[in-house]
Amino acid sequence: MTAPFTPPAVVRAGRREWTALAVLLLPLLLVSMDVSVLYFAVPFISRELEPSAAEQLWIFDIYAFVLGGLLLTMGALGDRIGRRRLLLTGAVAFGLASAAAAYATSPEMLIAARALLGLGGATLMPSTLALIRNLFHDPRQRATAIAVWSAVMTGGVAVGPVLSGILLEHFWWGSVFLVNLPVMALLLVLGPLLIPEFKSPAAGRFDWPSALLSLAAILPAVYGIKEFAAEGYDLAYVLALAVGVAFALLFLHRQRTVAHPMLDLALFRRPGFGAALGTNLAAMFVMVGFAIFSTQYLQSVLGMSPLRAALWSVLPALVVGVAAPMSVQLARRVNRAYLIGAGFTIAACGFLVLTRLQADSPLAFLLLGASVYALGVGVVMTLVTDLVVGTAPPEKAGTASGLLEAGQEFGGALGMALLGSVGTALYRHDVDGSLPSGLPAGVREAAHETLGGAVATADHLPGRTGEAVLSAAREAFTHGMRGAALAAFAVTLAAAVLSVRGLRHVRLPETAEDAATPQESQK
Numbered sequence: 097m098t099a100p101f102t103p104p105a106v107v108r109a110g111r112r113e114w115t116a117l118a119v120l121l122l123p124l125l126l127v128s129m130d131v132s133v134l135y136f137a138v139p140f141i142s143r144e145l146e147p148s149a150a151e152q153l154w155i156f157d158i159y160a161f162v163l164g165g166l167l168l169t170m171g172a173l174g175d176r177i178g179r180r181r182l183l184l185t186g187a188v189a190f191g192l193a194s195a196a197a198a199y200a201t202s203p204e205m206l207i208a209a210r211a212l213l214g215l216g217g218a219t220l221m222p223s224t225l226a227l228i229r230n231l232f233h234d235p236r237q238r239a240t241a242i243a244v245w246s247a248v249m250t251g252g253v254a255v256g257p258v259l260s261g262i263l264l265e266h267f268w269w270g271s272v273f274l275v276n277l278p279v280m281a282l283l284l285v286l287g288p289l290l291i292p293e294f295k296s297p298a299a300g301r302f303d304w305p306s307a308l309l310s311l312a313a314i315l316p317a318v319y320g321i322k323e324f325a326a327e328g329y330d331l332a333y334v335l336a337l338a339v340g341v342a343f344a345l346l347f348l349h350r351q352r353t354v355a356h357p358m359l360d361l362a363l364f365r366r367p368g369f370g371a372a373l374g375t376n377l378a379a380m381f382v383m384v385g386f387a388i389f390s391t392q393y394l395q396s397v398l399g400m401s402p403l404r405a406a407l408w409s410v411l412p413a414l415v416v417g418v419a420a421p422m423s424v425q426l427a428r429r430v431n432r433a434y435l436i437g438a439g440f441t442i443a444a445c446g447f448l449v450l451t452r453l454q455a456d457s458p459l460a461f462l463l464l465g466a467s468v469y470a471l472g473v474g475v476v477m478t479l480v481t482d483l484v485v486g487t488a489p490p491e492k493a494g495t496a497s498g499l500l501e502a503g504q505e506f507g508g509a510l511g512m513a514l515l516g517s518v519g520t521a522l523y524r525h526d527v528d529g530s531l532p533s534g535l536p537a538g539v540r541e542a543a544h545e546t547l548g549g550a551v552a553t554a555d556h557l558p559g560r561t562g563e564a565v566l567s568a569a570r571e572a573f574t575h576g577m578r579g580a581a582l583a584a585f586a587v588t589l590a591a592a593v594l595s596v597r598g599l600r601h602v603r604l605p606e607t608a609e610d611a612a613t614p615q616e617s618q619k
Contacts, residue, residue, distance in 0.1 A: 113231045116290040117241050120224045121248045122279045123187060127217040128252025130159060133260045133272050140269035147203035154207050157322070162214025163221075164505035165315045169307040171222035171498020172358045176302050178295040179223045179230070179494055184287050186219025191280035198270030209273075222497035229485050229493040230294045239427065239482045243420035246478045254413035257406035296491035300356030307358060309350060313343035314502065321509040324517075359495060363488060368602030369496075372483040375436060375599070376500060377507035378591040379476045382443065382469070382584040385511020389519060389577045390466055396547045397455055397570045411463055412470035419474030424482075432479045433599035439479070440592035443472030447588060450581035455567075455574040465581075472588070476595075483602065518583050519576035523547065526572035532564045539565070547573040 134141075134156060141147070147155060174182040193212035200206035228245060232238035263271045317340025320333040351357040364370045394405035419439075426435055446469025453461060481500065488496035524544055531543055539557065542549035543565055550569030554562040 108234045108237060112290060116231055117228065117244065119283060119286045119290055120183075120227060121245065123183070123190070123220040123283055124224045124245065125248050125252045125255075126190070126276050126279055127163075127220050128249045129256035129259065130213060130217065130276075133256040137260055137264060137269045137272050140264065141206070144269070145200065145203050145206060147206075151203040151207065155203065155210060158207055159210045159214045159217070160505070161315055161318060162211050163217045164318050164502060164509075165311045166215060166218035167222055167502040167505065168310050168314070168359065168495070168498040170218045171226065171494040171496070171501075173302060173307075174219070174223050174226060174494035175296045175492060176300075178293050179226050180287060180291050180293040181295075182219050182494075183223035183227065183291070184284060186216045186223065187280045187283045187287070188216075190216030190220065191277055191284075194273040194276040194280070198273040200270075221501050222494055225481070225485060225497040225500070226494040227291060227294070229488075229490055230292060235486065236424075236428065238486065239424045240421065242482045242485060243424045243478045246474070246481055247417040247420040250416040250474065250477075251410075251413045254406075254410045257402070258410060261403035261406060294490075303350075303354055303356055303358045306347060306350055306354065309343055309347040310358070313340050313347050314506070316340040317344070318506065318509050321506075321513045324513045359499070360492060363492060363496060363499075366487050368483055368599050369487045371595070371598030371602075372480050372487065373500065373503050375476065375591065375595045376480045376484070377503045377510075378440075378587060378595075379443075379473050379480065380504045380507030381511035382447070382515075382587055383473045383477075383511070384508030385513075385515035386447070386469070386580060386584050388512060388516065389580055390462065392547060392573065393453075393462060393577060394459075396551050397573060398459060408459070408463065412466045415467045415470045416474035416477075419471045420478040423475040423478045427479060427482075431600060432483065433596050433602065436476050436479050436599060437592040437596040439472045439475030440588045440595060441472065442475070443469040444585050444588040444592065446470070446472060447581045447585040451578050451585065453574060453578055453581070455570045469584075469588075483599070487602070515580040515583055519573075519580040521576070522579040523569075523572045523576035526575050527569055530568040530572065532561060532568075535561075535565070543569055 141155065142152065170182065170186075190213060193209050193216055197206055197209035197213065200209055225242075225245060228238065228241050232241050259275070260272045263275065316336040320336030320340065323330070323336070324333045347359075348361075351359050351361050391405060391409065394400045394408060395402060400408070423435060423439070446465045446467070449465035449468060450462070453465070484496050484500045485493060523546075527543060527550070531540060535543075539553045542553045547569050550565055554566040554569070556562075557565060
């Protein structure tokens with residue numbers, strides 16, 4: 097007679113593990129803030145370091161390029177050398193780079209420091225998420241921890257400009273970087289005491305050629321997409337994207353043939369893993385792709401100062417902070433595929449509201465639409481992150497986290513490019529036909545390019561002419577914003593249908609007992 101199966105006990109996290117989570121959230125908050133912390137510092141940096149236009153762009157962009165290019169590599173590296181070890185190494189790099197950036201004496205030095213900050217950030221982000229997989233073995237506790245992780249990451253991007261504005265009111269521009277140092281010091285002290293080490297015992301040797309191929313694939317692709325979003329069509333950007341695709345194909349070929357691949361393609365054969373990554377990309381596509389319209393609307397249409405606009409932008413991030421834990425609670429009772437579909441549907445309702453936005457609409461109208469779509473996307477991102485981390489085996493959690501976060505960077509860049517193209521096309525079509533006649537060619541060209549150009553030139557035009565240019569540009573921009581909202585509405589509705597179809601048969605353990613018991617079926 098066969099003895100009945102007795103599942104091994106799953107240890108629930110206690111005070112030590114939750115304290116360790118709080119420590120892990122510190123670097124996550126800083127890395128997400130560093131994406132946006134320079135928004136208000138640029139005029140101060142320009143006065144002191146006098147960068148050229150190209151150097152100023154690289155000061156902004158190099159951080160995101162390096163971060164996005166190395167996320168997958170660092171996630172896989174952490175699985176092999178130890179996630180805590182990589183986290184603490186990244187903390188040292190991030191701290192040193194912060195000090196170098198704060199005391200930079202030339203644009204080249206600041207660009208190099210920002211690149212090193214991106215390198216440090218790429219080690220920190222996948223490490224924090226993968227270590228959550230090790231700290232929380234109970235699925236419900238892990239889902240709650242991931243909800244907190246998602247809320248902090250979103251909040252960091254929103255809070256970055258606010259913190260930057262406050263610091264610059266009282267200190268010099270380097271203070272926006274020095275604020276990182278005490279947090280990284282705290283991580284280096286508390287990390288070894290509270291965070292357990294984990295590395296895969298059977299991961300094999302790290303494949304450095306694969307790392308180089310992934311970098312060669314991601315960097316030109318993201319560069320081409322972002323520059324297309326900012327500057328419009330150019331053959332150089334198309335070639336950059338083509339180079340990225342070519343290296344991506346070489347990377348995939350190597351993963352199929354090398355003895356110890358950096359990315360185990362077997363992950364994509366696990367139920368729901370690939371669909372969850374695609375769902376995450378769609379969520380970031382609409383969230384990041386539309387955010388730039390909201391920021392410009394607040395500043396250039398409603399005429400807010402940058403700091404005031406940043407403060408109002410925190411409201412949708414607060415909504416995400418509410419949506420994340422709420423979605424975890426609902427997932428205990430409802431199939432998460434239907435919740436993800438509902439999240440996309442809620443986001444679609446927010447975008448539908450914004451298709452009715454006018455240049456003279458009250459602020460509350462914009463905040464309502466933005467908060468509703470942030471609520472829906474917050475539900476999606478939280479549940480998808482838990483799906484990816486929970487679906488991947490523990491020894492591959494670093495690779496899965498890096499892949500998830502690299503997909504977020506790519507989805508955001510794609511959203512800015514495509515939704516931005518929709519808005520720009522509508523803006524230019526409208527503004528060309530509504531500008532007053534008799535304008536100098538330079539003024540007309542500046543107003544044709546961007547809303548910012550129109551605002552800058554209107555300030556130097558006489559009374560009614562300047563008002564007419566400004567009014568025409570604001571109306572044209574709002575029309576473009578409505579078009580982008582309509583495109584985002586279509587994307588979120590399609591994502592709602594596809595996510596339910598792709599994820600409805602995927603089942604994760606919901607309790608400690610389920611986690612300890614072999615799952616008989618994924619259907």
